[in-house]
Amino acid sequence: MSRPSSWPIGRPRPRPEGPLTGYKIAYPMISADSRRGGFNGVALGRTQVYGTVADAVCIQSPRHRCPSSWCDCGFYCFHALDDARDLACDPQHQHSVLLEIAASGRYVRYELGLRYARQTVRSVRLGRCGCGRAATALADGGPGIVGWRRLHPVCGLCAGPRPVLTPQAFGTLLGGGLRVDVDEVADDPAAGLFAPLPGVAEGVDDAALVPLLSAEVALLQARLDQVQSRLEQLTRRSD
Numbered sequence: 001m002s003r004p005s006s007w008p009i010g011r012p013r014p015r016p017e018g019p020l021t022g023y024k025i026a027y028p029m030i031s032a033d034s035r036r037g038g039f040n041g042v043a044l045g046r047t048q049v050y051g052t053v054a055d056a057v058c059i060q061s062p063r064h065r066c067p068s069s070w071c072d073c074g075f076y077c078f079h080a081l082d083d084a085r086d087l088a089c090d091p092q093h094q095h096s097v098l099l100e101i102a103a104s105g106r107y108v109r110y111e112l113g114l115r116y117a118r119q120t121v122r123s124v125r126l127g128r129c130g131c132g133r134a135a136t137a138l139a140d141g142g143p144g145i146v147g148w149r150r151l152h153p154v155c156g157l158c159a160g161p162r163p164v165l166t167p168q169a170f171g172t173l174l175g176g177g178l179r180v181d182v183d184e185v186a187d188d189p190a191a192g193l194f195a196p197l198p199g200v201a202e203g204v205d206d207a208a209l210v211p212l213l214s215a216e217v218a219l220l221q222a223r224l225d226q227v228q229s230r231l232e233q234l235t236r237r238s239d
């Protein structure tokens with residue numbers, strides 16, 4: 001991999017050369033009062049939530065500046081989007097989203113990425129739902145951390161009747177109307193190798209699901225009416 005200068009790998013640079021673009025994964029979060037959006041790191045700093053612009057804080061020692069060469073503190077990112085996508089496949093990183101960031105301030109350059117002091121999130125890609133379809137919204141993901149709930153990227157089918165946050169609404173909660181999109185790689189399963197088995201879920205989409213559910217509700221109602229009238233018959237007989 002080519003490097004723009006001859007600064008040794010692994011040593012913090014005192015001054016930035018201007019913001020550097022990087023890619024990483026993180027868990028999308030919403031504050032307990034649903035007023036703010038944020039991100040939770042997948043490795044270090046799992047107990048902290050950061051916003052669109054954030055400065056790294058060392059949890060080992062408050063006495064040095066991040067990133068220190070003898071510590072592992074600071075934000076991390078990859079140079080390449082594909083490396084971040086690869087990391088998202090690890091089972092322990094399920095339900096993460098992809099972030100494009102601008103790294104600034106002091107930083108350490110490695111072969112695959114950077115460790116740095118200041119981060120600005122430029123855009124968010126939702127990636128895939130657990131079912132393999134492109135995620136189009138964010139749903140409540142259950143356990144979070146103190147003050148924050150975790151969100152899961154979901155597709156319309158898997159979200160079902162659950163309330164969801166649209167990408168635009170999440171962007172607004174992050175402040176400044178940050179761009180939140182469907183990941184272009186996950187966007188078009190029809191163009192890829194995956195397709196539903198013949199006769200299974202063919203043509204099922206959100207619009208088709210509503211009449212399907214309505215039909216089921218009508219069926220249940222009819223059965224309830226049947227049971228009700230039989231009960232009435234029985235109680236009349238025993239009078």
Ligand SMILES: [Zn+2]
Pocket residue numbers: 058059060061064066068071072073074
């Ligand atoms: Zn440190």
Ligand SMILES: [Zn+2]
Pocket residue numbers: 129130131132133154155156157158159
């Ligand atoms: Zn799904």
